Amino acid sequence: MNIILLTGGTSGIGKETVKGLAITDATVVFTARDREKGEEVKREIIKETNNNNVDYLVCDLASLSSVRACAREFAERWDRLDILINNAGVLPQERQESRDGIELNFAVNFLAPFLLTNLLLPLLKQSAPARIINVSSSMHAEGNINFDDLESKKAFDKYKAYAQSKLALLLFTKKLAKELQGTGVTVNALHPGVIGTEMTMRNVRTMNPIAAFFFKRTLITPAQGAKTSVYLATSPDVAGVTGEYFDKKKIAAASPLADDTALADKLWDISAKLVGL
Numbered sequence: 001m002n003i004i005l006l007t008g009g010t011s012g013i014g015k016e017t018v019k020g021l022a023i024t025d026a027t028v029v030f031t032a033r034d035r036e037k038g039e040e041v042k043r044e045i046i047k048e049t050n051n052n053n054v055d056y057l058v059c060d061l062a063s064l065s066s067v068r069a070c071a072r073e074f075a076e077r078w079d080r081l082d083i084l085i086n087n088a089g090v091l092p093q094e095r096q097e098s099r100d101g102i103e104l105n106f107a108v109n110f111l112a113p114f115l116l117t118n119l120l121l122p123l124l125k126q127s128a129p130a131r132i133i134n135v136s137s138s139m140h141a142e143g144n145i146n147f148d149d150l151e152s153k154k155a156f157d158k159y160k161a162y163a164q165s166k167l168a169l170l171l172f173t174k175k176l177a178k179e180l181q182g183t184g185v186t187v188n189a190l191h192p193g194v195i196g197t198e199m200t201m202r203n204v205r206t207m208n209p210i211a212a213f214f215f216k217r218t219l220i221t222p223a224q225g226a227k228t229s230v231y232l233a234t235s236p237d238v239a240g241v242t243g244e245y246f247d248k249k250k251i252a253a254a255s256p257l258a259d260d261t262a263l264a265d266k267l268w269d270i271s272a273k274l275v276g277l
């Protein structure tokens with residue numbers, strides 16, 4: 001019976017992924033920023049799936065100390081981790097900073113999963129075969145790693161900052177996959193599709209009405225958006241597959257920058273210093 005940890009299970013793709021996993025006999029633990037919301041989602045999913053092994057941990061991914069506390073609590077309460085899904089993400093409309101004073105896209109979409117994964121690696125290795133799944137975005141292809149202004153202090157563009165964070169997650173995925181060769185732990189990334197979740201709709205409200213009207217017609221549902229995450233977590237077809245980027249349950253071409261090992265090495269070093277690893 002798999003033990004799964006997913007970040008950001010309280011809404012959108014994450015909540016649907018928890019549901020999709022809870023209908024198997026897995027233990028599914030999700031993170032919630034807010035205890036009340038965590039309780040509410042836990043109750044709803046247990047009722048809908050009849051799986052009593054659904055639980056949550058309170059974790060604010062915009063706080064490195066909260067990420068550390070979450071990894072610690074998980075390891076204290078569960079003795080195995082078969083699947084880690086780094087799902088939570090943000091796309092803020094304005095430049096914002098985390099509790100540690102780090103630009104929010106970079107902090108939540110990349111540094112938090114970077115730290116959480118590294119802290120949970122001993123448990124994942126001990127539980128092998130194990131899988132790590134990173135929810136990136138096709139937007140990574142619009143991104144670059146701007147070492148001169150990683151945190152958009154000089155200039156902030158919401159799409160560039162988001163795209164950079166999702167490219168960073170892919171660079172991390174590919175470098176980690178190489179480091180984990182032979183351990184039985186795989187790590188892959190994915191694009192979930194373009195979905196009408198809270199994150200997207202907040203952005204749609206800033207579009208001109210005609211563009212918004214046509215864009216909304218292209219959106220898929222959160223349940224459809226959860227499919228590739230559930231597939232990567234559960235399918236025997238991808239046992240042993242590692243370092244890949246998936247779209248619609250298939251291996252897809254990522255930006256050539258995602259394979260730049262010098263970029264990945266430099267980003268890893270800077271990130272490790274930022275999170276105190």
Ligand SMILES: NC(=O)c1ccc[n+]([C@@H]2O[C@H](COP(=O)([O-])OP(=O)(O)OC[C@H]3O[C@@H](n4cnc5c(N)ncnc54)[C@H](OP(=O)(O)O)[C@@H]3O)[C@@H](O)[C@H]2O)c1
Nearest residue numbers: 008010011012013060061062088089137194195197198199
């Ligand atoms: N929607 C799309 O079209 C799309 C496309 C490509 C990739 N993605 C990626 O898919 C993932 C899920 O996004 P979504 O569309 O489902 O968005 P969503 O509905 O806004 O859900 C985001 C989740 O992340 C959590 N979260 C946000 N900030 C957090 C923080 N500081 N600490 C802990 N949890 C936090 C949210 O918790 P709360 O409930 O407390 O807010 C929520 O559970 C993200 O990584 C996103 O970048 C989405």
